[in-house]
Amino acid sequence: MPKTRTARFLVLLPALFVLATAVAGAADRTFNVRDYGATGVKKDNAQPALQKAVDACAAAGGGTVLVPAGEYSSGTIRLRSHVRISIESGATLYSIKDKSAFEKENPSLFYAQDVTNITLDGRGTVNGQAGYVHRLKGDHQDDFIYPNQVEMEKRGLPLMRSFPKEDQYGHLILFVRCKDVRVAGLNFLDSPSWTVRMYGCERVVIDGVYIHSSLKDGVWADGIDPDGCKDVRIANSTIETGDDALVFYSMNWFGPALPCENITVTNCRLSSASSAIKFCDGNMNAVRNVTISNCVITNSNRGLAFMNFDGGVVENVTISDLVIDCVRFEWFWWGDGEPFHFNIKKRSEVHKAAKKEDDHPAGIIRNVLLRNIIARGYGPSVCNGHPDSWLDGITLDNVKLFVAHDPAAPYDKTVNALTFKQARNLKLRNVEIFWDKPAFAGWESALLLEDIQGLTLDGVEARPARPESPRVLPAVILRQTDNALIRNCRALPGTGVFLGIEGDKTRDIIVTGNDFRAARAGLSVDVRVPAGAIREMENIHGQADGPRAIKK
Secondary structure (H helix, E strand, O other): OOOOOOHHHHHHHHHHHHHHHHHHHOOOOOOHHHOOOOOOOOEEEEEHHHHHHHHHHHHHOOEEEEOOOOOEEEEEOOOOOOOEEOOOOEEEEEEEEHHHOOOOOOOEEEEEEEEEEEEEEEOEEEEEEEEEEEOOOOOOOHHHHHHHHHHHHHHHOOOOOEEEEOOOOEEEEEOOOOEEEEEEOEEEOOOOOEEEEEEEEEEEEOOOOOOEEOOOOOOOOOOOEEOOEEEEEOOOOOEEEEEOEEEEEEEOOOOOOOOOEEEEOOOEEEEEEEEEEEEEEEEEEEEEEEEEEHHHHHEEEEEEEEEEEOOOOEEEEEEEEEEEEOOOOOOOOOOOEEEEEEOOOOOOOOOOOOOHHHOOOOEEEEEEEEEEEEEEOOOEEEEEEOEOOEEEEEEEEEEEEEEEEOOOOOOOOOOOOOOEEEEEEEEEEEEEEEEOOOOOOOOOOEEEEEEEEEEEEEEEEOOOOOOOOOOEEEEEEEEEEEEEEOOOEEEEOOOEEEEEOOOOOOEEEEEEEEEOEEEEEEEEOOOOOOOOOEEOOOOOOOOOOOOOOEEO
């Protein structure tokens, strides 16, 4: 007689119970570091206990290493596959001030290499105990900030700067070639070096973390530095760092230079004494397919930095819905209080010790969209390509840029609010530029566009900085520009000349449908501009000096 469904279920019930118990047991495997000898007293070295707990968790097939409330000091902790370290609220893990407690080749508090499925989370704190001293620059040479050094020397000001103390070591996190990585909820304070450093990692999630190092002193204490990583998500985090907050690398320090790609950043607040977001000068391969949205940048020496000195490619980047508020920090930080910065160089062109024969070809920056941004800065936004590799496909869409001056600052290098040089297929749509008070004597034009091939200015609103200046400065300067469309632009009150067109290589310029009523003259054309290079159609002019003035 066949068994009923109920009878069959009763036969299977014991097996199902065993399976469910096994699954629950695996999920509940918790290894409390107190059970392995950790005391929760800061002066005691908890490193052996922490490592034993991690190793036991890994040997059991994975689970959670629990760090309960208390204070723990440790050197390098090696993570294993399928291990989650949970640092509870009320727990602080300190980076110990003992060099022998750190791996020599990979000094870091948390280290993982070639492992899978690792997690650091909780509501606790990881403290690197970084310390700094201020002293004269001495023989320390930083070629990247040499122009700032020159400005200080011109004024006879002392070249005091911050340096790390000698009793601190490494990163808080260093992960190499790991997969399925999650870091969530924790506070990371005062890292002696880059806080979170990852090379060649895949499927990385960083969510809801707070990273802080001294904005005054924290040199080399970056926030998050993915290097050659792919499928990275960074969200809902606050990063306030003395050095760069968020940096994308593609370098060969841990192996071949890998592309850093497929990255999303959203809902973050960033501050930095250097660059809040940097596509790093250290790029030998590529940084590509990046979207950054819904972020607020405050109290930063530079907002968005695209720097390429090692021959790599930066491409397919969309940055949208940002507020950027920059200030000028001390002279030894990279940047000058500017919201936007693009720069392509060969390494030997910026670093005196680099040999020209070791240079890579000039790198590439292309297909970058900056949209829906309100930015304020105390320095000039300078965006330069390279004679061998022009910027290509850069678009600014719906951008408001405010330029300010700090009379108490030791120097101000601002001349023009926004400059693009050596660029192809450049589009500025609905861009507004404003000058804050007090005015600076060195300010001139809102836009300088030089050596441009393929330009669209659509809906640009601007005026020159100082209407009272005896020099008639254009709001927008086009110099050596080929194939440009200027339409729907508007001169703001106080404009002498809106558009200054210069250069013997300038040609194929169409100026149509613009509102020049607030300007004394809509255009100023240099005598070197070839005849027939400019076509004007349906522009609205005021009645002061007529539509066009000719420079002599």
